[in-house]
Amino acid sequence: MASKQSPSHVFLVCYPGQGHINPTLRLAKKLAAEGLLVTLCTAAHFGQTLQKAGSILGGDQCTPVGNGFIRFQFFEDGIVEINPKDMNLDRFVAQLELSGRPSLVDLIKKQTAENRPVSCMILNPFFPWTYDVAEELQIPFAVLWVQSCAVFSIYCHYFHKSVPFPTEIDPTIDVQLPILPLLKNDEIPSFLHPKKTYGVLGKAMLSQFGKLSPAFCVLIDTFEELEKEIINYMSKIIPLKPIGPLFLNSQKLEIEVSVDCLKAEDCMDWLNSKPPQSVVYVSFGSVVFLKQEQIDEIAYGLCNSGFSFLWVLKPPSEFFGKQRQTLPEEVVEKIGERGKIVQWSSQERVLSHESIGCFVTHCGWNSSVEAIANGVPVVAFPQWGDQVTNAKFLVEEYGVGVSLSRGVEVNELVTRDEIERCLSDVMTGGSGENVFRQNALKWKKAAAAAVADGGSSTRNFQDFVDKIRQI
Numbered sequence: 001m002a003s004k005q006s007p008s009h010v011f012l013v014c015y016p017g018q019g020h021i022n023p024t025l026r027l028a029k030k031l032a033a034e035g036l037l038v039t040l041c042t043a044a045h046f047g048q049t050l051q052k053a054g055s056i057l058g059g060d061q062c063t064p065v066g067n068g069f070i071r072f073q074f075f076e077d078g079i080v081e082i083n084p085k086d087m088n089l090d091r092f093v094a095q096l097e098l099s100g101r102p103s104l105v106d107l108i109k110k111q112t113a114e115n116r117p118v119s120c121m122i123l124n125p126f127f128p129w130t131y132d133v134a135e136e137l138q139i140p141f142a143v144l145w146v147q148s149c150a151v152f153s154i155y156c157h158y159f160h161k162s163v164p165f166p167t168e169i170d171p172t173i174d175v176q177l178p179i180l181p182l183l184k185n186d187e188i189p190s191f192l193h194p195k196k197t198y199g200v201l202g203k204a205m206l207s208q209f210g211k212l213s214p215a216f217c218v219l220i221d222t223f224e225e226l227e228k229e230i231i232n233y234m235s236k237i238i239p240l241k242p243i244g245p246l247f248l249n250s251q252k253l254e255i256e257v258s259v260d261c262l263k264a265e266d267c268m269d270w271l272n273s274k275p276p277q278s279v280v281y282v283s284f285g286s287v288v289f290l291k292q293e294q295i296d297e298i299a300y301g302l303c304n305s306g307f308s309f310l311w312v313l314k315p316p317s318e319f320f321g322k323q324r325q326t327l328p329e330e331v332v333e334k335i336g337e338r339g340k341i342v343q344w345s346s347q348e349r350v351l352s353h354e355s356i357g358c359f360v361t362h363c364g365w366n367s368s369v370e371a372i373a374n375g376v377p378v379v380a381f382p383q384w385g386d387q388v389t390n391a392k393f394l395v396e397e398y399g400v401g402v403s404l405s406r407g408v409e410v411n412e413l414v415t416r417d418e419i420e421r422c423l424s425d426v427m428t429g430g431s432g433e434n435v436f437r438q439n440a441l442k443w444k445k446a447a448a449a450a451v452a453d454g455g456s457s458t459r460n461f462q463d464f465v466d467k468i469r470q471i
């Protein structure tokens with residue numbers, strides 16, 4: 001058991017992506033506030049991007065949080081040495097392991113040499129080799145699953161081949177899993193679809209399920225009330241602990257550490273000038289890039305809808321050769337003050353602003369939870385991965401909006417008229433009460449209760465911290 005002089009040292013290893021580092025930092029802050037020493041470790045190229053854009057510190061500098069500390073460390077990844085022209089997802093994932101694995105082992109051994117041995121590791125999806133590192137160094141580990149419990153259950157059943165999934169011979173069959181609603185073939189995470197557009201990520205994800213059994217806990221950024229039945233069911237198979245929405249809790253801690261890949265532009269004055277629930281917020285997360293033709297349709301749909309809108313159009317990806325996206329000039333001239341375009345926003349703050357009336361989202365899990373927990377209805381525009389499954393749940397199970405897309409595999413252009421019609425439905429609720437907003441507000445209340453004192457997520461988190469202290 002750790003002594004009072006040497007607080008437990010929790011070492012979180014995070015896949016280099018915004019959708020992973022956000023929940024991981026939120027968890028890191030909560031753990032540090034419990035008086036623990038917390039190291040958040042990610043890949044060097046990604047760490048440097050975060051340092052350039054935000055307020056994180058590298059090396060051995062610690063940020064105090066309550067009685068504990070957070071520090072950032074980066075493992076070597078060899079990514080910047082690859083010519084961006086030769087970069088693709090396969091190369092990226094392979095290089096990360098090649099350089100990352102020995103470097104991560106060295107970093108962890110260094111902690112012992114420097115008199116702060118690692119008590120436990122917390123690992124992320126898409127990173128199966130980090131599980132091998134924990135096993136090799138005989139360090140107990142937990143997992144922070146950054147997607148929904150429903151999606152966790154789908155991957156788990158696929159890995160264990162416990163029910164039939166679409167195959168190349170039979171690509172269109174529906175999937176019936178215990179507890180979950182019937183899923184059409186394009187409603188399972190697209191990495192599992194036989195077309196295998198993103199094979200390498202699917203493979204990484206699945207290989208993780210073969211390495212899960214030694215994990216002493218799987219933390220999930222969800223809350224019991226949202227996914228009650230599937231959480232109960234899966235908890236009998238794997239030691240799951242829903243501890244979300246993590247962003248609600250970490251907001252309360254008010255610690256000046258952020259992990260944005262880009263500097264967020266200030267939108268608060270602009271939002272303050274708008275009436276309550278009058279603004280459409282549009283953002284497709286950190287990795288989805290729609291084709292320009294689709295951007296044009298959304299732009300016209302928004303323009304014709306008459307609503308004000310705040311739209312995040314991020315700059316092209318550094319590695320994967322995406323094009324800069326722009327709005328048609330005609331739209332820019334027409335919208336004037338009614339529309340605001342930014343390269344990156346402080347999304348948590350935007351979604352909690354009273355002027356926001358709905359969120360056009362790609363349905364990444366972080367964005368989905370942030371919308372639900374802020375009581376904001378959605379127009380779902382999923383593309384791939386878990387987004388297609390999240391969209392189904394947001395619309396059909398949680399009742400917080402409508403969907404405009406069935407994902408990139410379908411590849412249909414969604415027209416400006418459809419977009420205008422859906423925006424109107426979700427912003428105004430059609431002819432009667434706005435059921436989408438009512439449902440969203442119901443989830444907002446449930447999410448706040450889960451993270452309040454004595455709430456389900458708070459209790460689960462405390463149990464987890466107690467476990468760490470006993471290691």
Ligand SMILES: O=c1ccn([C@@H]2O[C@H](COP(=O)(O)OP(=O)(O)O[C@H]3O[C@H](CO)[C@@H](O)[C@H](O)[C@H]3O)[C@@H](O)[C@H]2O)c(=O)[nH]1
Nearest residue numbers: 019022146285286287312344345347364365366367385387
């Ligand atoms: O202008 C912006 C846009 C986004 N965000 C934040 O960035 C995160 C984005 O995460 P998410 O909504 O999950 O989207 P992605 O970045 O696309 O996340 C990837 O990773 C997630 C977790 O694995 C998956 O659920 C997604 O499908 C996958 O695309 C969220 O916390 C947002 O608040 C900002 O702060 N400002």
